[in-house]
Each structure stands twice: as C-alpha cells, then as structure tokens.
Amino acid sequence: MKRSGKRVVSACLLLCIALAVSIGLISALTAGVSSAPSENDTYIWVRLPIRADSAVAEIRLYDQNGAPVQTLRTSNGAAVSELLPPGDYFAATELGCTEFTLHEDASVSVSRGCGRSEGKRLCLTSERTGVVTVERFASGPALSEDGGWVDYTLVNETTRLREVVRCTGAQELLTCVFEGVPYGEYVLEENGAAQCRVTIDENTPEVAVSLP
Helix, strand or coil: CCHHHHHHHHHHHHHHHHHHHHHHHHHHHCCCCCCCCCCCCCCECCEEEECCCCCCCCCEECCCCEEEEEEEEEEEEEECCCCCEEEEEEEEEEEEEEEEEEEECHHHHHHEEEEEEEEEEEEEEEEEEEEEEEEEEEHHHHHHHHHCCCEEEEEECCCCEEEEEEEECCECCCCCCCEEEECCCEEEECCCEEEEEEECCCCCEEEEEEEE
C-alpha cells in the first residue's frame, strides 16, 4: 500500500477511536446510575440523595483533597447531588462535617463525622459517629450449626446495630465493619453472647476489635 493510502487508513482509525471514546464519555455522563458496570464504562457517575435536619438549608460537598465540588440547596433538609464519580468526599453543613465514600453501585458508606449511611442515601445529623471493625479467625466446621453465619451486634441503651458475616472456608479471617456508630459505650455481641465493651468517642472514633 502506498504511503498516502496508509496515512488515510491511520487517520480513519484515529477518528473512529476518538468517536468511540466520545460516545462512551457522553453515555457515562448522562446515564445517572449504572447498575451493571461493563468494560466499556469510563466512569460510573451517580446522583446521591442526602437527608439532613430540616433546618439545614445548604449542603457543601468537597473531594478528598478538600476542593469544593458542589453546593446543594435543600428542601426541608433533603437534596440530591448532581452527577458524581465514585470516590471519597466530605459533606459539610452547620451541623458538622461528614467523610463518606460513594461506591459504583450508588451505595454510600460513612467513615467518620456527623452522619450515617442508609443504603444509597446519606443522612447528615448533629450526632458524631465512628467506625468499629471486628476481626476473628473462625473455623467453618465449628460454625456449621449456624450455617456458617456469624451475627454481630453493637448495643447500648439507645442504639442497636447489627451486621452479619459468613464463614465460607475451613479457616479464614472474618471481618465485620460497623459504620456510622454514634459516640457512646457499647456491648459487642457475637451470636447473642457478649464479647467485650467498645467505646467510640472523640479520642477513639475508629476502634478495631480482635476476637480469639
């Protein structure tokens, strides 16, 4: 093939690639929530519903570096963000600041601050919260009577938080994470039996518990 012909073919290929990338980006920006990410997705952008106290008129979102992302006006404390890529963010109101992670499936988890997650909605409160991580090595056969499921509960006079994890191997490390735990003192229960006391406060907003 002559050199001029090769140049034409190369130019056509580059144009096709550019068009394909452009179409992919436009689709990602306009799709809202993609429930089934594919190899062709460049980004999975989502809109995040946020619920705050009815007195909160404005919610400010920042990225993980502290750069402003969006400012949302609320209606009776409720707002929905513009399209956001998954990642780590901060939400700030006069109630305080909440650090959270937006996931590709549109769910949200709270790391620390004033708030909690409710599936695919972020709830901002004046109540400060933390994280409790529970780990233990568990033998699959020993848990067979419970079907391999382990039920963990953090409980005190006003709050009861429950998470369930499954032991699927003969010997593996089980990890259970409680997010958005209001400050306070709790009893950690495993399958209904008390294991230890856990305190979440300003000095220890993140607690790791290792069970034998």
